[in-house]
Amino acid sequence: MENERAQWGSKIGFILAAAGSAVGLGNIWKFPGRAYEGGGGCFLLIYLFIVIFLGVPMMITELSIGRASQTNIVGVFDKLGHRRFSWAGWVGVIGAFIITCYYGHVGGWVLRYVVGYASEAPKIYDDSLGYFYNMLGYNADGKTFFPWVAVLFAAVFMLINAVVIIRGVEGGIEKFNKFGMPALFFMLLVLLVRSVTLDGSAAGIHYMIYPDWSKVTFDTFLAALGQAFYSLSIGMAILITYGSYLPKTENIPKNTALICAMDTLVAMLAGFIIVPAVFATLGEQEVGKGGGFAFVSLAKVFEQMPGGTVFAVVFYLLLLFAALTSSMSLIESIVAFLTEHFSWSRKGATIGVCAVMFLIGCLYTCSQAAFPIKGVWLDAANGVTFPAFCDFMEFLTDRIMIPVCALGCCIFAGWVWKPEKIIAEIEQDGVRFRLAKVYSVLIKYIAPLAILAILIISFVTGMTLS
Ligand code: PFF
Numbered sequence: 465m466e467n468e469r470a471q472w473g474s475k476i477g478f479i480l481a482a483a484g485s486a487v488g489l490g491n492i493w494k495f496p497g498r499a500y501e502g503g504g505g506c507f508l509l510i511y512l513f514i515v516i517f518l519g520v521p522m523m524i525t526e527l528s529i530g531r532a533s534q535t536n537i538v539g540v541f542d543k544l545g546h547r548r549f550s551w552a553g554w555v556g557v558i559g560a561f562i563i564t565c566y567y568g569h570v571g572g573w574v575l576r577y578v579v580g581y582a583s584e585a586p587k588i589y590d591d592s593l594g595y596f597y598n599m600l601g602y603n604a605d606g607k608t609f610f611p612w613v614a615v616l617f618a619a620v621f622m623l624i625n626a627v628v629i630i631r632g633v634e635g636g637i638e639k640f641n642k643f644g645m646p647a648l649f650f651m652l653l654v655l656l657v658r659s660v661t662l663d664g665s666a667a668g669i670h671y672m673i674y675p676d677w678s679k680v681t682f683d684t685f686l687a688a689l690g691q692a693f694y695s696l697s698i699g700m701a702i703l704i705t706y707g708s709y710l711p712k713t714e715n716i717p718k719n720t721a722l723i724c725a726m727d728t729l730v731a732m733l734a735g736f737i738i739v740p741a742v743f744a745t746l747g748e749q750e751v752g753k754g755g756g757f758a759f760v761s762l763a764k765v766f767e768q769m770p771g772g773t774v775f776a777v778v779f780y781l782l783l784l785f786a787a788l789t790s791s792m793s794l795i796e797s798i799v800a801f802l803t804e805h806f807s808w809s810r811k812g813a814t815i816g817v818c819a820v821m822f823l824i825g826c827l828y829t830c831s832q833a834a835f836p837i838k839g840v841w842l843d844a845a846n847g848v849t850f851p852a853f854c855d856f857m858e859f860l861t862d863r864i865m866i867p868v869c870a871l872g873c874c875i876f877a878g879w880v881w882k883p884e885k886i887i888a889e890i891e892q893d894g895v896r897f898r899l900a901k902v903y904s905v906l907i908k909y910i911a912p913l914a915i916l917a918i919l920i921i922s923f924v925t926g927m928t929l930s
Pocket of ligand 1: 488
């Protein structure tokens with residue numbers, strides 16, 4: 465059955481799988497801190513604007529070219545008669561590969577915290593920073609050692625991915641998401657109620673609703689743009705692959721609107737869970753972003769919250785589901801590519817890819833604290849630098865590879881294959897695309913300019929941007 469192309473078993477299955485790819489660590493781990501930094505309410509408005517005017521047209525484009533070509537990301541351009549654009553596909557596949565290497569490890573840390581809160585919460589409360597560092601191979605006296613705890617949990621996380629993906633698109637990924645996504649929404653609602661009913665959360669809610677424009681700079685727009693692409697899984701081959709499993713009868717713009725709405729809703733809910741909870745327990749100055757925040761600062765929030773340990777387990781389970789559904793989409797797009805491009809078996813490709821990703825991801829985890837593993841970077845502001853390997857991996861994918869792949873896709877769609885063909889792909893089987901004209905303008909002019917801005921700024925200001 466290797467040659468028969470997989471298809472989604474049901475419409476809702478596809479929507480949940482695409483939403484599952486979109487909703488991930490980006491929404492729950494990164495978004496709240498970014499929203500706080502960007503001035504709360506204003507960031508939410510800017511983000512919403514970007515999702516509607518850039519995220520939606522980009523997602524429509526990727527799903528449509530995926531469905532039109534019925535193949536993987538690298539094959540897409542060849543199949544549609546423009547082989548010279550294959551570079552965009554390669555950047556997407558390699559970017560997806562690098563993201564998954566570290567995503568799988570952060571997913572492993574999340575799993576470690578599910579187990580940690582369920583079995584030894586007082587230990588975490590006692591010294592949350594020490595607990596985090598200990599997982600990463602660093603102790604209070606500054607001694608470093610191999611971070612076997614993090615690595616072990618990352619291995620389990622990748623194993624779960626492999627087991628589901630080997631079962632295939634319909635039997636594995638779709639089934640997992642059908643159960644995982646509703647569970648995720650349920651956990652989000654439970655946490656939201658807990659957070660907004662905490663004493664002192666009103667100030668946080670106020671901050672997230674009323675725009676503070678004094679905090680908005682040009683960087684805020686770039687941060688929102690990068691966050692939106694990452695969060696919606698744009699520019700990474702995923703949506704092209706998922707689109708290729710989509711039946712011709714599906715209404716792509718409608719599905720896109722739904723997926724983007726779900727993703728944005730989850731990000732906003734996470735913002736309204738985390739920011740008010742931190743305001744209520746630790747105070748405004750403690751709202752931060754990045755790994756340390758999700759793993760260290762939040763421990764204090766749960767410690768001070770009535771019933772906190774139970775909510776902590778729920779929170780990390782939520783994060784675990786979100787991370788799993790996203791990493792599955794990343795691995796699937798690479799497996800699809802390997803099985804089609806090199807005729808590998810699905811099982812062999814999945815096991816091979818997961819194992820290699822896990823091993824490369826070890827460099828990410830080890831470079832956090834235990835070992836001085838470096839990447840190399842060049843930009844106008846700092847010249848040649850040697851950042852920690854973990855920062856290097858994230859920066860390379862978020863700031864360079866995602867934008868380059870997205871730029872390739874939108875130049876291809878807007879100027880080479882032309883919006884008319886995308887519109888024709890969408891308007892099959894009686895589907896009407898009412899905003900076709902607006903779409904054409906956005907994909908031809910607005911999207912490429914905005915993406916170019918991210919790329920240029922990344923090279924000019926270098927790794928200093930968050
Ligand atoms: N969208 C996911 C998140 O927000 O965590 C992460 C992600 C998945 C990024 C798939 C890129 C991707 F292709």
